[in-house]
Amino acid sequence: MIMLLLRSFLLVALFALAAPGFAQEQIQVVTTTTDLRSLAEAVGGDRILAVSLVPPNLDAEEYQPKPQDVLRLKNARLLVRVGLDYDLWLDRLLAQAGRPEISRGGPSYVDASFAIAVLELRGMSVGPGDGHAHGSGNPHYWLDPKNAETITANILEALARIDPPNAKTYEANRQSFLTRLNAKLTEWESKLSTLKGMPIVAYHNSWPYFARRFRLDVIGFIETKPGVPPSPSHLAEIVRDTRGRGARIVLREPHEPERDVAFVASRAGAQIVTLAASVGALPGADDYISLFDVNVSALTKAAGKR
Amino acid sequence: MIDVIQFLWPPFLVAVCLVGIHAYFGILVLARKVIFVDLALAQIAALGATVAFMLGHPAQSIATYGYSLAFTLFAAVLLTFTRAWGTRVPQEALIGVIYVVAAATAVLLIDRAPQGAEHLKQILTGNILTSGFSDLAVIVPLYAAVGLLHWLLRRHMTGAGSLAWEFVFYATFGIVVTSSVAIAGVLLVFSFLIIPAAIGVLFAESLWRQLAIGWVIGTLVSAAGLAASFVFDLPTGAAMVCAFGVSLALAGVLYPFLRGDRQSAVRSTVRTVRWIGAIILAGSAVQLAVAPRADQPLLDLVEGAIPSLRTLYFTRAEATTYADATEYAERYRRQAEELNERERRNRTQGQGLDDFTVARISSFLKSYGEMRRGEQFVMGEVRARARERIRWPGSLGLLACALLVAPISWRRLRRWTNKQ
Numbered sequence: 206m207i208m209l210l211l212r213s214f215l216l217v218a219l220f221a222l223a224a225p226g227f228a229q230e231q232i233q234v235v236t237t238t239t240d241l242r243s244l245a246e247a248v249g250g251d252r253i254l255a256v257s258l259v260p261p262n263l264d265a266e267e268y269q270p271k272p273q274d275v276l277r278l279k280n281a282r283l284l285v286r287v288g289l290d291y292d293l294w295l296d297r298l299l300a301q302a303g304r305p306e307i308s309r310g311g312p313s314y315v316d317a318s319f320a321i322a323v324l325e326l327r328g329m330s331v332g333p334g335d336g337h338a339h340g341s342g343n344p345h346y347w348l349d350p351k352n353a354e355t356i357t358a359n360i361l362e363a364l365a366r367i368d369p370p371n372a373k374t375y376e377a378n379r380q381s382f383l384t385r386l387n388a389k390l391t392e393w394e395s396k397l398s399t400l401k402g403m404p405i406v407a408y409h410n411s412w413p414y415f416a417r418r419f420r421l422d423v424i425g426f427i428e429t430k431p432g433v434p435p436s437p438s439h440l441a442e443i444v445r446d447t448r449g450r451g452a453r454i455v456l457r458e459p460h461e462p463e464r465d466v467a468f469v470a471s472r473a474g475a476q477i478v479t480l481a482a483s484v485g486a487l488p489g490a491d492d493y494i495s496l497f498d499v500n501v502s503a504l505t506k507a508a509g510k511r
Numbered sequence: 512m513i514d515v516i517q518f519l520w521p522p523f524l525v526a527v528c529l530v531g532i533h534a535y536f537g538i539l540v541l542a543r544k545v546i547f548v549d550l551a552l553a554q555i556a557a558l559g560a561t562v563a564f565m566l567g568h569p570a571q572s573i574a575t576y577g578y579s580l581a582f583t584l585f586a587a588v589l590l591t592f593t594r595a596w597g598t599r600v601p602q603e604a605l606i607g608v609i610y611v612v613a614a615a616t617a618v619l620l621i622d623r624a625p626q627g628a629e630h631l632k633q634i635l636t637g638n639i640l641t642s643g644f645s646d647l648a649v650i651v652p653l654y655a656a657v658g659l660l661h662w663l664l665r666r667h668m669t670g671a672g673s674l675a676w677e678f679v680f681y682a683t684f685g686i687v688v689t690s691s692v693a694i695a696g697v698l699l700v701f702s703f704l705i706i707p708a709a710i711g712v713l714f715a716e717s718l719w720r721q722l723a724i725g726w727v728i729g730t731l732v733s734a735a736g737l738a739a740s741f742v743f744d745l746p747t748g749a750a751m752v753c754a755f756g757v758s759l760a761l762a763g764v765l766y767p768f769l770r771g772d773r774q775s776a777v778r779s780t781v782r783t784v785r786w787i788g789a790i791i792l793a794g795s796a797v798q799l800a801v802a803p804r805a806d807q808p809l810l811d812l813v814e815g816a817i818p819s820l821r822t823l824y825f826t827r828a829e830a831t832t833y834a835d836a837t838e839y840a841e842r843y844r845r846q847a848e849e850l851n852e853r854e855r856r857n858r859t860q861g862q863g864l865d866d867f868t869v870a871r872i873s874s875f876l877k878s879y880g881e882m883r884r885g886e887q888f889v890m891g892e893v894r895a896r897a898r899e900r901i902r903w904p905g906s907l908g909l910l911a912c913a914l915l916v917a918p919i920s921w922r923r924l925r926r927w928t929n930k931q
Binding site for chain 2: 322323324325326327342351401402413416417420421422433434435436437438439440441444462464465467468
């Protein structure tokens with residue numbers, strides 16, 4: 206009996222000692238964007254510590270890595286990237302970090318675009334001015350909330366692989382997140398139903414996945430190639446289309462030039478709506494779900510003003 | 512068409528105003544040999560705006576403008592003193608240092624406030640296409656005031672006066688550049704500043720004649736650049752900069768005709784053109800001989816213009832394979848485009864495609880992309896093999912053409928070899 210008591214006492218003491226260390230042993234997850242960080246946190250919960258390399262509100266396609274980023278990769282146990290040529294700068298960083306397990310093909314490397322139904326795939330750079338120079342399809346796939354199912358599945362698989370004892374926890378986390386997301390999705394869909402088929406103009410082609418899910422009609426883009434200002438005939442055409450088809454909304458992300466957007470909006474009598482394409486790009490868009498909350502409320506407010 | 516003219520009219524007026532003041536400053540800048548001073552001033556003004564932005568002032572507020580102005584005036588003081596320091600180290604070197612340090616400091620500040628990155632970019636990359644009457648309302652009185660001041664002080668603006676007059680020059684120039692760079696961007700403002708002035712200086716001696724030439728050329732070239740950007744569907748600022756570049760090159764070519772012995776100018780132009788042609792042909796001959804499978808820019812260019820030239824060196828089987836591959840590649844591209852269009856249409860029309868169908872379309876698109884790439888590989892391979900086959904006769908032919916084109920005096924060459 207004494208032995209049993211002693212043994213259970215020892216066991217309790219052991220757990221008590223182990224608990225702080227246990228909490229410190231969070232899995233270091235590095236993601237390229239804040240959206241993936243938010244989704245990784247949804248799956249990993251407090252078992253992981255996720256950081257994103259690109260700060261919120263910077264254009265991830267034009268990000269310039271810093272020395273600290275190499276350090277972050279050296280300490281990472283899991284890497285999650287957007288893929289589809291969106292975060293190409295990561296490849297050089299990975300080569301510098303020299304960690305085969307988080308490099309392409311390694312067990313701790315997650316390309317979140319795996320198994321996503323990619324839109325606007327054009328093989329090589331064939332696209333007639335669709336705003337993307339790369340041929341791997343439009344990379345803004347996280348802007349369809351339904352795609353979060355696939356992204357979180359990719360993250361879950363990798364987390365379960367590197368931390369099998371907690372696989373069940375990760376799965377439960379993901380399930381509860383998806384339940385919450387699906388309830389929200391119904392709410393967003395009903396709120397945005399007033400905008401269904403309403404013609405909209407955007408600065409950059411970031412919204413095809415969002416538009417498909419919520420059935421919005423993005424009729425054109427101001428910027429036809431990344432970083433190249435529009436030509437006069439293209440700008441004239443955009444203004445003509447915006448006016449002709451009665452588009453009342455011009456979408457802009459916070460990091461995109463206001464002048465060109467304001468020019469089109471004022472000529473066509475439309476209003477500018479600033480949307481966040483990434484977590485943290487606008488105040489209030491603090492995680493993946495609130496990102497859509499912010500965007501949906503901005504759009505419904507603009508539609509209500511008509 | 513009327514739409515586009517309505518579009519291009521305001522930017523043209525803005526360009527005329529910018530040419531007006533910048534051609535004048537350009538002549539003074541060329542005389543002082545401080546060519547890149549506008550970049551340094553614009554960058555310093557942007558740094559001032561960035562600091563204001565970081566302190567919480569909105570982008571278009573008076574406070575931001577005040578910071579910008581204060582920084583510009585500080586830069587004017589620095590630039591005034593560079594003349595005094597510039598005896599041992601060239602003044603341009605010091606101006607370059609001011610530019611890079613201001614640019615780097617702005618980047619460091621922006622790194623702490625990411626939302627400022629776009630703001631900084633906007634200060635330095637204006638878009639003249641979207642400028643309009645609201646910009647004119649600001650710059651016309653401003654430039655008129657600066658112009659009047661300079662006219663009144665014209666005796667002191669030669670660059671030889673005291674440091675106080677130099678400060679006035681750099682300060683007024685800084686104010687002008689800060690406003691113009693925000694409208695037209697760094698590249699275009701540099702062209703407005705230097706190129707009309709350079710052409711004026713090339714063809715005239717007195718300031719007023721140089722100015723008149725600069726204004727006329729600047730206005731005409733701006734109009735030509737705007738027209739080209741419309742006709743060829745090009746970004747306006749870049750098209751205008753290139754138009755200015757072409758105008759300077761033309762002025763350089765015309766200079767000997769207008770200013771020197773016309774006959775010898777014609778002779779030397781013809782010789783130069785022939786030498787350039789000969790060098791291109793000889794280079795292509797070497798490229799074909801050494802690396803027949805690599806890119807052959809001259810052959811590609813000629814074949815692009817006259818595709819039937821391929822029949823000269825393709826065998827019949829090669830020609831058929833090449834034609835088939837071209838046709839299939841185009842077919843796959845069309846089919847992929849149709850699928851993309853169908854998906855796009857269904858986002859808003861009808862029932863909308865379900866996720867499974869979209870995934871199927873996506874994988875079809877991937878396959879079409881691969882198949883198209885395969886056909887393009889076939890085309891490249893067929894052409895490379897054909898070129899490998901004609902490598903020696905082809906490069907000898909090109910070399911013969913180069914010798915024919917080159918302005919070599921065979922008689923003199925023979926005399927020289929006989930002597931040897």
